[in-house]
Amino acid sequence: MTVKKAQPVYDVVVIGSGAAGGMAAWNLTRQGVNVLVLDAGERFDRAKFWTHVKPWQAAARHERGQYAPEFHLSIDEQPYLTPDDKPFELIRVWGRGGKTNIWGRVALRYSDVDFEGPARDGWGVPWPIRYKDISPYYDKVDQFIGVCGGLDDQDSLPGSQYMLPAPAPRCGERLLQKAAQNAGVSIVAGRRAVLTKPHNGHPACHYCGACGSGCDVGAFFNASDYLIDPALQTGELTVVDNAVVARVLVDDKGLANGVQYFDRKTKAERRVKARVVVVGASCVDSTRILLNSKSPAYPNGIGNSSDAIGRYLCEQTRFHVYGFMPELIGGPVYDDSGIGGEHIYMPRFNHRDGRKRDYLRGFGMQFWGCGAQEGASYAKALPGFGVDFKKAVKQRYPALVALHPYGETLGRAENRITVDANNVDMYGVPRLKIEYQIGDNERRMVEEMYDTAEQILRSAKAEIMPYERGWLDKPGSAIHEHGTCRMGDDAKKSPLNAFNQMHDVKNVFVVDGSAFTTASEKNPTLTILALAWRATDYLAGEMKRGNV
């Protein structure tokens, strides 16, 4: 006699295993909550990373038909739609830890300059939280994942007493700091989630600088090693790999009661049951799932009575300007790998000292790529050829500096993600459509972003590489999507409350970048971690109190 095993009902099903889903799973399981994580891919094997493969070795390996592990989801597998005149570069990592496997590791706290933005200038809806609400969680995240940085906080860049030692700036970065200061612009130590000493059982960075290939020792935060693994050790976590979630399912009372997904290998449809659903599949994929979760109770997507889900998509504007520092041209070459990426950061300053500006919100600046790099693509922009050209390239090799301003974009209802019922993916699930473009406010801010970059380079007396003023990187390229399921106190305007809980559906929480009320100019991961921790603390409490 065979007895069909009853399908388990999990306390919580978490969609996604990156910063958002990983944090939710970790924080709930350690509090004794039984969790199922659905991840759209598999674990990335650190032993197979090409961390220590030099460019010429990579070329030779490619010739032998060998390739590095592919982190990025192929567009061929999951195409998305964009209007012809509005390109959007969507970068997704499906697999344990998601994008944290290869993220930029810039770990900046939002400040009240950010949280008070919409309340102050009236654009969009106010954030339902302030810095005081999230700062205890930033402190916990800093301590848990390990963030290196300086004790040089600013009103727009709060810090903590838990920073690991900041790596010393490279020569070019140091000279940029000095030049900026002379121009009245302050550049501080970067805040990066890289371990400059061993931390919580994870080894220290060995300064190879190859983080973009995945860290072979896990010396920077990734959600797989830092969150999912310890969560598995509690015995409360189950992970299903290759689970491409399509919809959140609801009961006849309008509460969520499970999730429908498709097995990426067999394409088979599966359903799991849970008392609570936490959505953390990254901004764009979470939005797709919510909009596809249609039912009689929620004809335009679960929890979407506000019609705000999918709207107000924010990315960030950014561009890149390069120069050569005169003090370093023709000088010695050092190993500038450091912790990979910049050791410095320019916090937002445009709100200070009664500065007049003809746009809302602000910008910061990053500086990855200063000093000797693993290549010399700048050589393409140097004139001529032959012996003199070769010499010019070599002389500039140690002197390169790179400036990357990032500007906030305003949330606009027409910048939106929709799903197209007439255009389905391989599982028969409606595909994503992204319509996004920046507006006049962004273009005006970009003027000052260019002014600032030029000001710093001129103050440095740098040889500035030719650039086209006003050029912007492709929308989506910052990989900082936010705002399509925003938090806010007014249920008519925001799908989520101050604890990332749906106003309409109390047992659904959305904890990734889609929950951000505004995008700010900052990299979102640290704030995603803090918000997800805070939201799941609240959720665990509500479950204990019997409210969810």
Add this chain to the structure above:
Amino acid sequence: MSEKQNILNRVDSRRTALIKIATAATSAAIAPLLAETSEAEHHLHEMLEQAPAAVETGPEYFSQGDYATISRLADLIIPRTETPGAIDAGVPHWIDRQVAADLKLQGRFKEWLAELAEEAHAAGGTQFTALTEPQQIAMLQAMSGDVSKLKGGFFETMKDLTVENYYKSEAGLAQELGFKGNTFRASFPGCTHPEHWASAEHTQ
């Protein structure tokens, strides 16, 4: 034959291949390794793995004549000096492979090479490679100076491909530029120059 001799023999036969592709500096770097045969074998194996296979296999896409032209152009863009040049770094090989994998590039190269051959004819040569070096340089200067043809044109494409491939090769990146990164370090010293620190605070 002892194990050691056996390895040395193998080293010797591989060296023939290596010499064609390696610069004097690389060959010199092999010498100390011979003292430790097993290590030598290991390192040599690694070096051979990393070395471009251009010399043995020849062009995959270009005809021998066109390959000679591409090689000459790459050589003129990044010549051998006291450090290796584009040819030493196997740049023509990599360009050949890139063009072989790109139908669009194939069409453009076909046009460009025909145009270049015509111009070489006009300059009195049977082909570009038959011109004198000053003639070749003059032609390249004209190409690089013609702003109307520069963007996406033959010169810019050849220069981009040469630069890309040369500065990612061991010869270009490690030997010429002095890249020392992607290694294990216990600490990172950063900027240690007092003159770079003078007169402004580290941070404020």
